[in-house]
Amino acid sequence: METVVGVEGSDEGKFEESGVEKSSSSLSSPKQIADPVVYKLVRVEGDGRLVPATDDEVMEVEEFLVDEKIEIPVVTDAGNVECISNEESSSGKSHKESSEGLSHSENTEPDAKLSARLEYIEEMLQKVKQEEKLRLACGSPDHSSAFMNVDSQCSDQHDKLPAIDKKLQSEIPLQEIVPSSDLSLDDSHINESARIGECSKPPDGPIESGSPASVICNSSKPDFYTLKGEICLDNLSIRELHGLFRATFGRETTVKDKLWLKRRIAMGLTNSCDVSTTTFTIIDNKLVNKGTDNSFQNADGMLTEGSDGEAKNLGYETSPTSHSSQMENHQIVLGKRLGNLSVELDCGSDDLQMEHRGAKRVRKPTKRYIEELSEVESRDYTPKVIGSAKNTGQGQTSPKYCIRPPGNAPLNERTIVTRLDSLGGSGVQVPFVSRVRRSRPRKNIMALMKFDSSGMGVAAKLVQEALSVRSSPPESEHADKVLKVRSASEQIQPLFAAEPEKDKRRSVMSTIELGKNLGLKQTDSSEDNSDDGIATVPTAKGGMRRKHHRAWTLVEVIKLVEGVSKCGTGRWSEIKRLSFASYSYRTSVDLKDKWRNLLKASFAQTPPDDGINSRKHASVPIPAAILLKVRELAEMHAQVPPNLGPGKLPSISRSVHQTRSGYL
């Protein structure tokens, strides 16, 4: 015992010296609550997070440390050595176990060795640092982390939580929904823990409850959380509770109900405990390479034989990277879980919750037509809600938004796309449905896909940033050009990844047909744009207008004329097939429209100008020749089928006459 005490003291001193104050500071500063809780659960906190709370425990640890010391050297450097370490640990463990017994309980051998301690300390320091880093990176308040640590420690030391967790898990593996959180503390806790357990599973991988840890857990009892939650929180004032709440959940709460606060906080704590426990467990069983993440884990290891090996590894040298990553994930997960929890539980009105819900409900099943009529609706209307994206939080450990798993079909993609609505300036995310050409998917589909992909990229960005940045519609063209290259390849799957930066260009597909086609027209290089620059322009007022407008290039016009001359007017589909096969965009309708315009233009021009194609105001100057041709064709066709247009003909004929006269 004495030895132990001495050890503790030394540890403390060391920690302080090293400047690992963080743990202590966090603990002390954030909440008074911590003290009570800590005391009960983790007494060691004050000393150092890592140090076991109880003397007995400490002793145990020391023992472990010794072992570690001995064994560690072997395992040391490998970050991945988990397995090895484990084995070793197990071997070492066996010794300890024999002496200690399986349960971490206080089987202590007063062998404390400084060297072991030192190592341990070092490890701790590293961890702490990493934690700090993470925290900073995440921007999460120290408190939370402190909490987590505390929790973890507590849980670890007592092993009660883990036990609960395990139990719950085994019992209610898939229960996600908390029926009623309000019922009783116990119930809520249970539910929560169960849920958490489940949640934790996916990210980390299948958890098995056969590990030593589980055994330990079983031995322990579930009263822990109750104690923690109720007792600790009981003493706090509302204000303190609020603070605690904030620390725990990272947000403010307006609720003044002490009970509620307590409950929630308790839950949060429990959760965190659970999480940590779970992680730990997982590690034991699965040996995730990440190595143990948190100091508490180390503590665990020390205490429990199971984690022993891991602790060792860490103590010696864990690869920082894996370490950090793990931690990050861990934290994130926790946060998410908390968030979910809060959402589910939400007794009061929290912004977060509101947001979530709001997002979910946004979608409106409106019909397309209706949509058109009412712009507002159009925006909101979305077949598939993106809400899913938001929801993703649950199972997903990944910090980023996972919009959707990549393998989805194009449709899905489209669905997924989210657009930040410029509306109101508030960065509301609205699912964006690209308006595809209803009529012709054919080749256009490709274009669409591409479009979607681009759009998606934007969307993704938006989502991530949640800023009011809107895709610049006008630039679409430019973008198109830029993308051109990519567009060619693009036709296939945009494959928007969950990754925010979707911009990444896909490897080029063999599909450069477009390029070939383009090759046909030498005239317009600009025209060759294989991709259609479809961009939807969100008009503040009218809703989104497709900016699809693709300027007709001269080549196109020429082709059109040619086609018309060949096939005649009205056989647009034919023309399209013949002359515009290469152009995916430009539907027969488009051709027709263009022709109409051309006709109009030619006629309009003709009178004033003698066929001088002065008309250059348009970006694309149409050569007189073309106009002439158009006129000619118009005339011809008009004349050819006299039946058709008695009404129409007159005008044409007249124009023709004029033209002719002028021409001739």
Next chain:
DNA sequence: CTTAGGG
């Protein structure tokens, strides 16, 4: 589906 016409 394609064509023709209106917005």
Next chain:
DNA sequence: CCCTAAG
């Protein structure tokens, strides 16, 4: 360009 209505 988009959207629809007709054949």
